[in-house]
Amino acid sequence: MQKLKEIAVISGKGGTGKTSLVAAFATMANHPVVADCDVDAANLYLILHPENYKEGKFVSGHKAIIDYNACTHCGLCMAHCRFDAIERKVQEGFPKGKITIDDINCDGCWLCSRICPEKAITMVPEDDSRWYIGNYRNGKMVHARLSPGEENSGKLVSKVRELAKETAEAEKIDLILIDGPPGTGCSAIASLTGADKVLAVTEPTGSGLHDLKRIMELAGKFQIERCVVINKYDLNRRMTEEIKQWCSKENISVIGTIPFEPDMVHSMVHCKSITEWTPDSPISAVVKEIFERLII
Numbered sequence: 005m006q007k008l009k010e011i012a013v014i015s016g017k018g019g020t021g022k023t024s025l026v027a028a029f030a031t032m033a034n035h036p037v038v039a040d041c042d043v044d045a046a047n048l049y050l051i052l053h054p055e056n057y058k059e060g061k062f063v064s065g066h067k068a069i070i071d072y073n074a075c076t077h078c079g080l081c082m083a084h085c086r087f088d089a090i091e092r093k094v095q096e097g098f099p100k101g102k103i104t105i106d107d108i109n110c111d112g113c114w115l116c117s118r119i120c121p122e123k124a125i126t127m128v129p130e131d132d133s134r135w136y137i138g139n140y141r142n143g144k145m146v147h148a149r150l151s152p153g154e155e156n157s158g159k160l161v162s163k164v165r166e167l168a169k170e171t172a173e174a175e176k177i178d179l180i181l182i183d184g185p186p187g188t189g190c191s192a193i194a195s196l197t198g199a200d201k202v203l204a205v206t207e208p209t210g211s212g213l214h215d216l217k218r219i220m221e222l223a224g225k226f227q228i229e230r231c232v233v234i235n236k237y238d239l240n241r242r243m244t245e246e247i248k249q250w251c252s253k254e255n256i257s258v259i260g261t262i263p264f265e266p267d268m269v270h271s272m273v274h275c276k277s278i279t280e281w282t283p284d285s286p287i288s289a290v291v292k293e294i295f296e297r298l299i300i
């Protein structure tokens with residue numbers, strides 16, 4: 005068995021065609037593990053349709069709950085909460101007003117639970133988010149669902165990466181394909197950490213180049229081998245040239261340019277990758293060539 009290789013596919017923003025490309029790679033590779041690390045907008049499962057055989061809870065943080073049998077409504081917690089999550093509300097039966105905690109504003113810092121003189125505040129885990137491991141038609145898939153309102157997507161991405169690695173090692177699989185989140189936030193950092201190679205998918209626009217510079221700079225800090233694909237390159241050939249020149253100056257290889265092709269969207273609508281939808285088309289030939297260059 006070859007050494008395990010982890011390849012992350014990222015983009016500066018959503019909608020660049022990143023997930024379409026990952027879906028194509030996932031259906032072309034030789035039995036890989038696919039890790040959907042775009043946990044805030046996970047949609048790769050809609051194309052790959054994994055049959056999950058393992059599921060787990062993810063604790064994204066904690067929230068504060070008041071025990072009204074113990075609370076004296078003294079207001080000490082309210083005075084100290086730096087997130088303005090605690091308020092005193094006018095309510096019948098509460099002469100001083102009722103102290104309440106707003107779940108949305110509560111950052112789960114634990115301060116109020118530690119300073120309450122009556123020990124009336126308990127921190128409870130927020131565990132509505134889930135991770136899954138499943139089989140799809142060409143390999144294994146690890147993905148997750150971040151519950152609405154829950155945060156810590158960087159931590160959830162790290163969990164997905166960890167599970168993908170464990171699955172690859174247990175199944176003697178030598179390739180992990182990571183569908184990373186857009187941008188340069190903590191979940192993007194968690195997607196890149198420890199990866200062997202990063203592919204950035206961009207579009208030929210001014211903002212595409214601007215975003216590309218930011219994510220490539222981030223990947224550069226991790227000293228990961230970097231490469232780029234320009235999607236819909238024919239919509240703005242001048243910008244495509246500009247992106248190529250910038251990449252060449254930065255020693256980043258452009259491993260492919262993909263023309264605008266409505267079948268990229270049609271294939272997704274039919275829950276197929278482009279190489280499954282039109283296997284013998286010119287667009288699939290381009291994507292196959294990109295994949296071959298990517299996994300070298």
Ligand code: SF4
Nearest residue numbers: 075076078079081120
């Ligand atoms: S500090 Fe404790 S007792 Fe005072 S208002 Fe807050 S929860 Fe109630």
Ligand code: SF4
Nearest residue numbers: 085110111113114116
């Ligand atoms: S846990 Fe922190 S943020 Fe949440 S209510 Fe208490 S003090 Fe405020």
